Amino acid sequence: MHIANAVCPQCKAGFIVDQKLWDVGTVRLRCIACKHSFLPPASPKSLSVEEAANAAVPIRVWEIG
Amino acid sequence: MTAASLAGWLADPRVPLRLVEDLVDPAAFEATAILEQLEAQGAPPPVLFPRVRSLDGSSGEFKLLFNAYGALSSIAAALGSGAQSWPALLRDYVKRVRDVREPARVEHAAVHENVVRGSEVDLRILPWSRHVAGEGGDYFTPIAVARATSGTRRHNLSWNRAMFLDERHVGVHISPRDLWSFHRAAEGSGEPLPVALVLGHHPAFNLGAAAIAGSAQDEYYMAGALLGQPVRVVPSRSYSDELMVPADAEAIIEGRLLPGTRVVEGPFGEYMRYLGPQKLSHVLEVDAITWRKGAVIVEIFTCHLDHLNAHISIEASFLDKAQASVPQVTGVSWFRGGGPTTLVIAMRKTNEGQPMRAAMAAMSASNLLKQVIVVDADIDIEDSQQVLWAVSTRMRAESGLVPLKNLPGISLDPSGSGPFDATSGFIMDATWPLNRPHPPVGRVADALLERFPLSRYKIRNVR
Numbered sequence: 417m418h419i420a421n422a423v424c425p426q427c428k429a430g431f432i433v434d435q436k437l438w439d440v441g442t443v444r445l446r447c448i449a450c451k452h453s454f455l456p457p458a459s460p461k462s463l464s465v466e467e468a469a470n471a472a473v474p475i476r477v478w479e480i481g
Numbered sequence: 482m483t484a485a486s487l488a489g490w491l492a493d494p495r496v497p498l499r500l501v502e503d504l505v506d507p508a509a510f511e512a513t514a515i516l517e518q519l520e521a522q523g524a525p526p527p528v529l530f531p532r533v534r535s536l537d538g539s540s541g542e543f544k545l546l547f548n549a550y551g552a553l554s555s556i557a558a559a560l561g562s563g564a565q566s567w568p569a570l571l572r573d574y575v576k577r578v579r580d581v582r583e584p585a586r587v588e589h590a591a592v593h594e595n596v597v598r599g600s601e602v603d604l605r606i607l608p609w610s611r612h613v614a615g616e617g618g619d620y621f622t623p624i625a626v627a628r629a630t631s632g633t634r635r636h637n638l639s640w641n642r643a644m645f646l647d648e649r650h651v652g653v654h655i656s657p658r659d660l661w662s663f664h665r666a667a668e669g670s671g672e673p674l675p676v677a678l679v680l681g682h683h684p685a686f687n688l689g690a691a692a693i694a695g696s697a698q699d700e701y702y703m704a705g706a707l708l709g710q711p712v713r714v715v716p717s718r719s720y721s722d723e724l725m726v727p728a729d730a731e732a733i734i735e736g737r738l739l740p741g742t743r744v745v746e747g748p749f750g751e752y753m754r755y756l757g758p759q760k761l762s763h764v765l766e767v768d769a770i771t772w773r774k775g776a777v778i779v780e781i782f783t784c785h786l787d788h789l790n791a792h793i794s795i796e797a798s799f800l801d802k803a804q805a806s807v808p809q810v811t812g813v814s815w816f817r818g819g820g821p822t823t824l825v826i827a828m829r830k831t832n833e834g835q836p837m838r839a840a841m842a843a844m845s846a847s848n849l850l851k852q853v854i855v856v857d858a859d860i861d862i863e864d865s866q867q868v869l870w871a872v873s874t875r876m877r878a879e880s881g882l883v884p885l886k887n888l889p890g891i892s893l894d895p896s897g898s899g900p901f902d903a904t905s906g907f908i909m910d911a912t913w914p915l916n917r918p919h920p921p922v923g924r925v926a927d928a929l930l931e932r933f934p935l936s937r938y939k940i941r942n943v944r
Contacts, residue, residue, distance in 0.1 A: 417895045417902065419758045431615060432748055434760035445759060446745050448617045469743050469761045470657065473668055478744040478764050480646050 426452040436468040443468075443477050453479070485683045485708040486729045487546075487777055495558040497526040506534040507545060507610035507780075508619050516547055516782050525551030525786055529777070536619060536645065537605035543732070544777040545608055549684045550790040551782070559684040561709050567793075567863055568812030568827070574707075574797040575804075578692060582705030582712075590715040590728030591773040598718065598769045603648045604734070606770070607680075612783040613750040617759055618644040618652075620749060622781040623678035623734070624690040625653065628724055630666050630674070635699035636725065637663065638690035640791070642749045643678055643734075643765070651678070651736065651765040652746035654757075656892075659696070664738050664763065673737035675720040676765060680772075681731030681779040683708060691794040693846065701725075719768040731779070732772035736765040750783030751893045752792060753820055792821060799824055799843040799850070806842030807835045813843065814862040822894060823852040825862040828912070836910040837883065844908075848889050851906030857913055871911040875919075881910040 418435035422445050429449035433456065437443060441459030446452075465475045483489065491498060499519070505511040512530055519525055530545040550556055557564045560577055564570035597603075609619035625641045628634055637659040644652040653676075655661045660676075667674040679686075689704025689712075705711045714725040719735040726733055746762035781788050800813045803826055812827045826839050836855035844850045856862065856871040876882070890897035890904030897904045913919045 417755075417758070417892055417897055418899065422759070431617065432756060432758040434747075434758040437745070437758075437760050443745060443761070446617065448615060448748065448759075465743070465761070471668070471741075471743070472665065473671075473741050475741055475743050475761075477761070478646075478650070478739075478742050480744070 420456070422456060424450060424452055425454055426450055434468075436463055439463040440465055440468045444479070446480065451480075482710060484713055484729050485685065485710055487681055487683050487731055487779065490559055490683050491527075491529070491546075491777075493558045496555050497552060499526050499528045501528060501530050502532070504532040504534065504540055505530050507608050508534070508536055510611050510614075512545060512547060512610060513612050513782060516785070520551070520782075520785055524553070525782070527551065527555050533608040535606050535608045537603070539606065542606065542776075543608050543772070544775065545610070546681070546777050546779050547782045548787045549687075549779055550793075551785070551787045556684065556688075556790060556793065559688070560707060567796075567817070568814055571793065571797045571800045571813060574793065575801045577709070578703060578706045578794075578797070580706045581698075581702040582708075582710065584699075584701040584705060584714045584725070585711040586725070587713050587715050587728050590713070592726070592728060592730045592733055593715070593718060593771050594773045596718055596769060596771045602767050602770055604645055604651065604767060604770070605648060607732075608778065609645050610780055612781075613756070615756050616749050617747045620644050621678070621680060621778070622783065623680050624682070624687055625655075625660055626677040626679060626724065626726060627660050627663050627674060629663055630670075630672075633697055633699070635697065636701050638700040638704060640687070640690050641678075642747075644746050644749070644762075646744060646764070649767045651734065651767065652744045652762045653678075653738065653765050654746055654749070654760070654762040667738075668740040671740055673739050673766070675717070675724045676736055676738050677717055677724060677726045678734040678736070678765070679727055679730045680733065681777050682727055682729065684779070685709070686712065686727065687779065687791070688794050691792055693795060693798045717769075718771055730773075731776040732770070734765075734767055735769040735771070736767040739764045739766055750788070752784070752788040753822075753893045753895070754784045754789075755893070755895055756784075757893055786817065789815070789817065789821060795821070795847060795849060796824075798846045802846045803839045803843040807839040809835055810839050811858045812862055816865050816868075817863070821849055822906075823854070824850055825868050826853060826855045827858045827860060827862045828855060829858045830912050830915065833915055836912050837908060840908040840910075848891050851888065851890065851894075851904055852909070853906075854909045854911055856911050868911075872909060875913050876909060876911040883908045883910075
């Protein structure tokens with residue numbers, strides 16, 4: 417399990433995130449407590465969404481609400 | 482023959498069913514708070530919640546059932562087995578799953594008694610659950626049914642986590658196995674993949690979804706084997722014959738896994754007893770919800786025994802592989818409560834080397850196993866203290882302990898690392914060596930226990 421620790425900047429709730437998702441850096445994480453969406457700080461932005469999703473086609477990220 | 486149904490299993494006197502009469506709100510952890518306290522009392526019984534609040538705040542349309550797999554007797558009843566121990570149940574499972582049965586098509590089904598479609602669909606009418614602290618949303622743990630887009634057009638069954646997104650969308654986490662491959666093929670053509678999320682059925686049907694099947698095997702056949710009769714299937718309401726759905730299900734969500742679309746989903750409690758992380762998952766756009774009158778939705782109590790035991794199909798595959806390689810194997814067992822990555826094998830060894838061969842065969846069944854301990858058949862492999870006693874007294878590490886490096890692991894194992902979740906493990910041969918005598922275990926003879934039974938004596942508690 418390759419994970420990073422995320423902390424919501426709004427409510428300070430902590431939760432775990434897949435390292436690949438973290439490494440994309442342009443996909444907003446979703447707080448488990450207050451539902452606030454935020455970009456992972458200090459992400460290396462070293463992966464594309466497609467690489468993180470192991471997809472062979474361009475990927476659109478569907479945002480809740 | 483009466484069709485195998487959840488109601489039939491619930492009526493089985495071997496199923497130690499509990500019923501919570503109060504109205505509970507599963508999305509507020511109310512159901513699982515009750516389950517957590519029941520599990521602290523011992524092997525958890527199936528618990529039926531006949532009055533549950535749906536996500537829209539209403540109550541009464543659906544019921545919830547947890548812990549269908551919490552106790553041995555519940556699973557034994559589902560599989561038509563009289564087994565009194567897990568190793569015996571696994572032996573029965575291995576026999577039963579070989580008797581595959583072709584599904585039987587019907588045109589009318591109880592699961593179509595109620596149907597909402599298209600713009601009328603609102604997933605909030607369902608009683609979504611929160612299971613353990615730290616989960617990222619409201620969830621179901623359904624069986625996903627999909628059909629290959631080419632070749633044999635076989636149906637695949639898989640157990641998935643499904644998170645409520647909005648009135649018509651669900652986030653579905655899919656492991657990179659068959660369903661993932663079906664979707665990838667459809668996605669490559671820019672097409673969505675029709676999928677049915679089965680929200681309740683006879684527990685043996687669900688076990689069929691966890692069975693390890695060959696890549697050409699239609700998994701309705703395997704579910705039929707475990708049910709002991711053909712799975713009755715009916716054309717889905719949204720996709721007709723393109724996707725056949727189980728007629729005796731309690732409730733079904735029909736939808737399409739969208740191509741080129743992912744959503745942030747999770748965290749979610751997993752069967753390793755830890756949370757799995759928030760990640761990118763697939764998006765299901767829902768076309769219909771169908772359900773029978775008084776539908777009972779079967780949920781897994783994640784991170785708990787219900788969740789681990791729901792994987793006995795995998796545990797049974799370890800037995801099948803080990804026995805096929807070494808017939809002297811008499812049983813296998815996970816350490817219950819210790820997680821699924823360590824397996825104990827019991828055997829009546831006739832040649833040195835058999836423990837290693839049996840362990841290697843079991844490990845070949847999946848990426849799950851890291852550690853295998855092999856003991857003699859006199860050891861109760863369900864008793865971790867007995868297993869560790871064998872390790873303490875019968876094993877010499879210089880010959881009996883074989884470290885294994887560079888194993889592919891599974892993403893849910895917190896000890897794994899790297900892009901392939903690389904891990905390591907060992908095989909431990911804790912069987913007696915054959916080339917020298919070993920001492921008898923010291924205990925009072927049974928004949929003397931019968932001659933001097935406790936009931937003959939006045940024994941007083943001093944304090």
